[in-house]
Amino acid sequence: xxxxxxxxxxxxxxxxxxxxxxxxxxxxxxxxxxxxxxxxxxxxxxxxxxxxxxxxxxxxxxxxxxxxxxxxxxxxxxxxxxxxxxxxxxxxxxxxxxxxxxxxxxxxxxxxxx
Amino acid sequence: xxxxxxxxxxxxxxxxxxxxxxxxxxxxxxxxxxxxxxxxxxxxxxxxxxxxxxxxxxxxxxxxxxxxxxxxxxxxxxxxxxxxxxxxxxxxxxxxxxxxxxxxxxxxxx
Numbered sequence: 176x177x178x179x180x181x182x183x184x185x186x187x188x189x190x191x192x193x194x195x196x197x198x199x200x201x202x203x204x205x206x207x208x209x210x211x212x213x214x215x216x217x218x219x220x221x222x223x224x225x226x227x228x229x230x231x232x233x234x235x236x237x238x239x240x241x242x243x244x245x246x247x248x249x250x251x252x253x254x255x256x257x258x259x260x261x262x263x264x265x266x267x268x269x270x271x272x273x274x275x276x277x278x279x280x281x282x283x284x285x286x287x288x289x
Numbered sequence: 290x291x292x293x294x295x296x297x298x299x300x301x302x303x304x305x306x307x308x309x310x311x312x313x314x315x316x317x318x319x320x321x322x323x324x325x326x327x328x329x330x331x332x333x334x335x336x337x338x339x340x341x342x343x344x345x346x347x348x349x350x351x352x353x354x355x356x357x358x359x360x361x362x363x364x365x366x367x368x369x370x371x372x373x374x375x376x377x378x379x380x381x382x383x384x385x386x387x388x389x390x391x392x393x394x395x396x397x398x399x
Contacts, residue, residue, distance in 0.1 A: 206384050217376055217389035218332065225384045265331060269385040276320060276339075276385050280331035 178202070179281035181266050187287045188256050196251040196284045198266030207249040208278065209241060210265040218265055224249060225271060253286075261288045291315040293377055293390030300396045301367055309362045309393045311377035319380040321353050321360045322387065327373045335362070337380070364395075372397045 179200045188194040198207065206225050210218035222231045224243040238260070240252040253260055263285050267278040293313040301307040311321065320339035324332040338344055338353035338360060350363040364371055377390040 208386065215392075217392050218387075220386055220388070223384060223386055230384065230386070267332075271383060271385045276322065276337050276380055277334040278332075278385065278387060280333070282331050 179266060179268055179279050181264075181281035181284050183284060184282060185285050185287070187289060188253075189289055190258065191255045194253050194256055194286070196253075196264050196266075196286070198249045198251070198281055199247050200266075200268045200279075200281075201247070202268055202270070202279060203246065204268035204270045204279070205246070206269045206271045207243060208267040208269070209239075209249070209251050210267065212263045212265055212283075214262075221251070256286070256288045258288050261286055291379075291381075291388055293379060293388065295375075295377060295390045295393045297391065298394045298396070300398060302398050303367055303369060305367050306363065306365050307367060307395065309364075309375050309377075309395070311360045311362075311390050313358050313360075313377070313379055313390070315379045315381060315388055317381040318355070319382065319385075321351070322378045322380060323349075323351055323362045324376045324378060324389075325373050326376065326392075332376065335375075367397050369397050369399070371395060 208223040209221045212218040221235045242250045263283045265283045266281040269278045322337045323335040326332045336351040343352045348365045353360040374392045376392045378387040
């Protein structure tokens with residue numbers, strides 16, 4: 176089945192130790208998004224790629240970076256995780272053409288910072 | 290700034306009808322979506338309104354009034370499995386990026 180896959184599902188990292196979360200999709204969607212969701216809060220968009228074009232949200236900290244080497248894969252890099260970065264990180268995809276608007280979310284990676 | 294407001298919690302009984310309201314203040318409005326998220330799960334798409342009026346999908350309906358910057362999600366014939374968080378979200382821009390509302394936790398009781 177076509178889907179959005181996130182690895183790992185759970186990630187523990189140490190304060191200040193770089194960490195990379197990965198997302199892959201078999202939907203062939205042209206847009207990929209990264210959201211941060213803290214407990215009992217709404218998902219917050221960090222950035223997204225429209226094809227190869229990177230779009231950063233104005234309030235996303237510089238500590239967060241992203242890479243999209245090809246259509247199927249997208250990575251979230253946290254250069255120096257702080258305790259406040261502990262959250263669920265959700266990857267989503269969308270086909271932003273043909274009047275399609277829904278986003279398809281992966282299961283998320285829960286990040287713990289010790 | 291941009292904001293979407295929803296009630297924080299709603300409680301209803303099985304078989305009942307519940308309405309979850311959403312008021313928004315955003316720029317670059319393309320449409321209003323609704324997502325369901327069970328505890329520990331990923332958000333799943335429920336509905337989308339680009340134009341004023343009511344959209345019906347099975348037990349769920351969604352309404353939009355662009356002039357009032359207001360929408361709602363209507364859930365009919367509530368089931369226990371409908372207990373979840375519901376988010377309204379504005380589609381902002383041609384890349385379909387979403388700005389999520391504050392979320393409403395729906396508890397369905399027997």
